[in-house]
Amino acid sequence: xxxxxxxxxxxxxxxxxxxDSISFGVERGEIFGFLGANGAGKSTAMRMLCxxxxxxSGRAKVAGFDVYTQSEQIKRNIxxxxxxxxxxxxxxxxxxxxxxxxxxxLSYSEIRARKSEIMDVLGMGSLENSFVNSxxxxxxxxxxxxxxxxxxxxxxxxxxxxxxxxxxxxxKFWEMIxxxxxxxxxxxxTTHYLDEAEYCDRVSVMVDGKIRAMGSPSELKRKFSQxxxxxxxxxxxxxxxxxxx
Amino acid sequence: MRxxxxxxxxxxxxxxxxxxxxxxxxxxxxxxxxxxxWAADFEVKNINIEIxxxxxxxxxxxxxxxxxxxxxxxxxxxSGSYEDSLWKIERGQTDMILEIPHGFESxxxxxxxxxxxxxxxxxxxxxGGMGTSYANDIISDFCSEMALRNFPDSKPFNxxxxxxxxxxxxxxxxxxxxxxxxxxxxxxxxxxxxxxxIVGEKELGTMEQMNVAPISKTMFIASKLLPVWILGxxxxxxxxxxxxxxYGLLPKGSFLIVYVFAAVYLTAxxxxxxxxxxxxxxxxxxxxxxxxxxxxxLLMSGIFTPIDSMPHWAxxxxxxxxxxxxxxVMRSIYLKGGTFEDLQSQFYIICVFTLLLNIYAVVSxxxxxx
Numbered sequence: 001x002x003x004x005x006x007x008x009x010x011x012x013x014x015x016x017x018x019x020d021s022i023s024f025g026v027e028r029g030e031i032f033g034f035l036g037a038n039g040a041g042k043s044t045a046m047r048m049l050c051x052x053x054x055x056x057s058g059r060a061k062v063a064g065f066d067v068y069t070q071s072e073q074i075k076r077n078i079x080x081x082x083x084x085x086x087x088x089x090x091x092x093x094x095x096x097x098x099x100x101x102x103x104x105x106l107s108y109s110e111i112r113a114r115k116s117e118i119m120d121v122l123g124m125g126s127l128e129n130s131f132v133n134s135x136x137x138x139x140x141x142x143x144x145x146x147x148x149x150x151x152x153x154x155x156x157x158x159x160x161x162x163x164x165x166x167x168x169x170x171x172k173f174w175e176m177i178x179x180x181x182x183x184x185x186x187x188x189x190t191t192h193y194l195d196e197a198e199y200c201d202r203v204s205v206m207v208d209g210k211i212r213a214m215g216s217p218s219e220l221k222r223k224f225s226q227x228x229x230x231x232x233x234x235x236x237x238x239x240x241x242x243x244x245x
Numbered sequence: 246m247r248x249x250x251x252x253x254x255x256x257x258x259x260x261x262x263x264x265x266x267x268x269x270x271x272x273x274x275x276x277x278x279x280x281x282x283w284a285a286d287f288e289v290k291n292i293n294i295e296i297x298x299x300x301x302x303x304x305x306x307x308x309x310x311x312x313x314x315x316x317x318x319x320x321x322x323x324s325g326s327y328e329d330s331l332w333k334i335e336r337g338q339t340d341m342i343l344e345i346p347h348g349f350e351s352x353x354x355x356x357x358x359x360x361x362x363x364x365x366x367x368x369x370x371x372x373g374g375m376g377t378s379y380a381n382d383i384i385s386d387f388c389s390e391m392a393l394r395n396f397p398d399s400k401p402f403n404x405x406x407x408x409x410x411x412x413x414x415x416x417x418x419x420x421x422x423x424x425x426x427x428x429x430x431x432x433x434x435x436x437x438x439x440x441x442x443i444v445g446e447k448e449l450g451t452m453e454q455m456n457v458a459p460i461s462k463t464m465f466i467a468s469k470l471l472p473v474w475i476l477g478x479x480x481x482x483x484x485x486x487x488x489x490x491x492y493g494l495l496p497k498g499s500f501l502i503v504y505v506f507a508a509v510y511l512t513a514x515x516x517x518x519x520x521x522x523x524x525x526x527x528x529x530x531x532x533x534x535x536x537x538x539x540x541x542x543l544l545m546s547g548i549f550t551p552i553d554s555m556p557h558w559a560x561x562x563x564x565x566x567x568x569x570x571x572x573x574v575m576r577s578i579y580l581k582g583g584t585f586e587d588l589q590s591q592f593y594i595i596c597v598f599t600l601l602l603n604i605y606a607v608v609s610x611x612x613x614x615x
Contacts, residue, residue: 052457086454089449095258102247105459
């Protein structure tokens with residue numbers, strides 16, 4: 001069953017075509033990597049799928065809901081974590097969990113259960129009452145991810161979630177992503193760390209607003225006869241005409 | 246509804262955990278209310294008048310007595326020259342000079358008329374003007390009294406102008422200025438807090454996270470508005486307490502009407518702050534935009550200068566100034582004991598502001614970034 005379906009999805013800003021008629025599908029529980037250079041249109045595409053931007057044309061369904069008319073239902077069924085840090089620094093770890101849990105409609109006992117679960121998984125038991133501002137970036141990102149799936153969404157959108165984080169934490173972060181995927185949560189992730197692309201079940205590569213290649217990492221490497229995803233990406237990115245920003 | 250409570254709780258935590266906000270909220274209004282009314286002092290009691298009595302007759306002495314008995318004047322007597330007294334005005338030692346010429350009494354009796362000289366320091370135009378008018382009143386009063394006593398049979402041709410300063414008999418500027426400053430303060434704090442609010446989340450980056458959360462625009466705006474509104478009402482209460490404790494001012498009308506009006510008005514003004522927050526991309530931009538509006542609102546609100554004395558085009562601008570109406574309401578309730586019936590038109594105007602600004606606050610809130 002497809003949890004994300006897009007058909008000829010397009011977004012124009014005036015004369016500029018940010019996303020140019022892309023079509024793809026993502027299966028339930030899949031880790032789908034969304035690659036592309038800066039300015040290729042990744043974020044715009046992701047925003048349309050999250051219900052933050054209305055597409056100019058084309059069709060898309062997320063978690064079975066239409067992006068044009070059912071953005072409120074979509075929001076209830078997705079999690080989102082952006083490259084910008086998005087927890088409240090002046091609230092404690094516990095308060096952030098409680099706030100976002102509450103906002104997604106979790107009951108008080110559910111919040112409590114999820115809170116102790118998150119603290120266990122992250123090994124932050126003693127930090128429940130420390131302000132999020134005082135945590136190191138790696139922990140903030142992991143906490144951010146845990147909170148973005150606090151309501152067990154069908155899909156979680158991750159917009160360059162590991163930006164600025166050291167390799168060890170990135171590895172840990174990906175373990176959390178695998179774990180979420182095993183629990184049946186579809187993961188839609190953009191990244192420019194190409195080693196991370198290898199962890200995905202399938203990836204698509206966007207160039208100038210279009211999807212130029214899509215498939216599992218091993219398929220793509222075979223197709224472009226490269227040893228690493230980095231090579232695949234370089235071959236495709238070389239064809240870009242648009243300047244990155 | 247539970248979601249709304251979570252949002253409100255978070256807003257209050259933001260405000261009270263900030264190092265600066267609680268100070269801004271409580272200290273600034275208190276300090277301003279203690280200082281501003283004294284700076285904007287239009288008090289016309291205790292005008293210092295120096296009397297140069299060259300006549301030293303019983304009639305001239307009677308006039309002197311009448312003036313010094315008035316509570317508007319503090320009289321001193323001098324036998325020096327007019328120039329000496331003028332010098333005292335220049336040094337700020339006195340505000341007015343009254344010179345009663347030699348032969349004042351005999352002129353009055355023989356010619357039924359005489360002249361006195363009034364020298365007035367008009368640097369403070371208001372004080373000078375009021376002083377002149379009070380002195381005129383007293384002198385003309387004196388004339389008709391004397392005429393009646395000395396020539397009971399003849400009817401003196403005398404038009405008496407009676408100035409009756411209603412509602413604020415001593416033109417006590419505190420009674421006039423303090424209620425207006427209370428309005429200004431709770432508008433200022435409410436507006437600033439609202440203006441900084443949404444833009445703060447934009448700067449932090451939490452706005453995006455909020456945008457993908459399943460909450461409606463209206464609920465989000467309401468969650469931003471309500472805490473600021475509560476704080477604004479609190480400031481109003483603190484302001485009225487200071488007005489009573491420091492200046493002895495209590496509304497002649499009911500507290501209930503004050504709160505009813507303030508409740509509606511503050512909803513309008515915080516929405517105004519939120520609109521600024523919505524359209525700004527940084528806190529700096531929000532503050533500068535807010536400053537631009539609040540200064541115009543302040544100067545065109547009638548707090549310090551009467552709207553009636555503005556040019557016609559400027560009066561038209563004040564029509565769009567919400568503070569103006571609340572100042573009118575507050576002054577009316579404090580000084581005249583205005584009732585709801587008296588203030589109906591202001592109430593409807595404030596309601597229109599509230600409605601339009603709140604609708605626009607929700608509409609101008611854009612979830613779609615880019």
